[in-house]
Amino acid sequence: MAVLVTGGAGYIGSHTVAALLEKGEEVVVLDNLQQGHREAVTGGRFYEGDLRDEEVLDRVFRENSIDAVIHFAASSLVGESMKEPGKYYHNNVYGALCLLEAMNRVGVKRIVFSSTAATYGEPDSVPIRETDRTQPTNVYGETKLAMEKMIRWYEVAHEFRFVSLRYFNAAGAHESGRIGEDHRPESHLVPIILQTALGQRSHISVFGEDYPTEDGSCVRDYIHVSDLSDAHILAVERLRRGEDSAIYNLGNGEGFSVKQVIEIARRITGRDIPAVIEARRAGDPAVLVASSDKARAELGWNPHRSNLERIIESAWAWHQSRPQGYND
Ligand code: UFG
Numbered sequence: 001m002a003v004l005v006t007g008g009a010g011y012i013g014s015h016t017v018a019a020l021l022e023k024g025e026e027v028v029v030l031d032n033l034q035q036g037h038r039e040a041v042t043g044g045r046f047y048e049g050d051l052r053d054e055e056v057l058d059r060v061f062r063e064n065s066i067d068a069v070i071h072f073a074a075s076s077l078v079g080e081s082m083k084e085p086g087k088y089y090h091n092n093v094y095g096a097l098c099l100l101e102a103m104n105r106v107g108v109k110r111i112v113f114s115s116t117a118a119t120y121g122e123p124d125s126v127p128i129r130e131t132d133r134t135q136p137t138n139v140y141g142e143t144k145l146a147m148e149k150m151i152r153w154y155e156v157a158h159e160f161r162f163v164s165l166r167y168f169n170a171a172g173a174h175e176s177g178r179i180g181e182d183h184r185p186e187s188h189l190v191p192i193i194l195q196t197a198l199g200q201r202s203h204i205s206v207f208g209e210d211y212p213t214e215d216g217s218c219v220r221d222y223i224h225v226s227d228l229s230d231a232h233i234l235a236v237e238r239l240r241r242g243e244d245s246a247i248y249n250l251g252n253g254e255g256f257s258v259k260q261v262i263e264i265a266r267r268i269t270g271r272d273i274p275a276v277i278e279a280r281r282a283g284d285p286a287v288l289v290a291s292s293d294k295a296r297a298e299l300g301w302n303p304h305r306s307n308l309e310r311i312i313e314s315a316w317a318w319h320q321s322r323p324q325g326y327n328d
Helices: 010-021 054-063 078-083 083-108 139-158 189-198 225-240 259-267 293-299 309-323
Strands: 002-006 025-033 045-048 066-073 108-115 161-166 170-171 205-206 223-224 245-249 276-280
Touching: 002 010, 002 205, 010 025, 010 225, 025 054, 025 161, 054 083, 066 083, 066 225, 078 083, 078 139, 083 139, 108 139, 108 225, 108 276, 139 161, 161 259, 170 225, 170 309, 189 309, 205 259, 205 309, 223 225, 223 293, 223 309, 225 245, 225 293, 245 293
Parallel strands: 002 025, 002 066, 025 045, 066 108, 108 161, 161 245, 170 223, 205 276
Antiparallel strands: none
16 A cells, blocks of 8 residues: 655655655655655655645545555745735645545545644743644644644544644754755755855854843754654554554754754854844744653654754755755
8 A cells, every 4th residue: 555645745755755665665746846846756656736636636546555645745934924824724724625535535544744833832831742732823833733623623524543743843864865955945944054054155144142042042943854754654654553643743852042053063064154143033932842752652753863963964964965955
């Protein structure tokens, strides 16, 4: 049986496709290539198409024996979501609805969902646990939470089973060096720091140094993208065993400030990486750190690559070998 990976040409999706292939899984990828890169898909059967296109979705299910879906395909920029909420509701919420309907039509009822720490909003306490209240502070997080809830109602009505994975800050690149992070435009901290190290940018802007943290810059929990991929495979296995639906945080449990990340990158790259303090970015919580105890206990997840030095080393290897990212 095959696993369908929607958004499998994106950053986390492509790493998960690679991990599934390494496990000997049969993989089918559906991606509209709006953000993804064809070159990032290292194997499996590829369909270029949009979730909201019923014909394509039905064809994907008809032409393959799919028993589980990993659903990444979504828009994921916090800033953009605040300016274009309609795009996020349409692409994310309506897209997920189309997928669930297509799955229901063919009786495929296992889904692993790519969720986010942005579903929590500003936390009351850290580390954040899955039982904490969800009150998103941006449209992106709001749409991901809506998608999670929608899947839950498909469980009630149609006996779907799901695993929702709430990621903290994904970073790093595959150890093969073949795939890595390449967003256009780039907005994530680690790749921007490394583009600065490569001389492609004059400096890295530190968004705010007046947060209630030790050095005043925001603190995040960085998790290696391949550790995230592992969790998706464990989640598929859990669903295949017929176990209950569940929600898991995926983080490293350790927070690093923006300034600390820059400092570690300076050490690893041996480059200057000029930093300029700027105003806060709208919607940024001061501290986001996960408790991933539940994923470790129930999924048997062991994020062993998520030491920040190792994450940045792997990302640096990718950025040096592919300074312009993918070719497309
Ligand atoms: N930052 C800078 N300068 C930059 C870019 C980022 O100082 O040029 C700071 C941000 O303000 C933030 C931290 O670095 O404090 C990390 O920023 P990212 O944009 O890399 O990541 P976010 O924490 O904003 O968001 C990430 C994902 C979202 C997800 C969120 C959940 O990109 O999709 O984690 O925690 F919703």
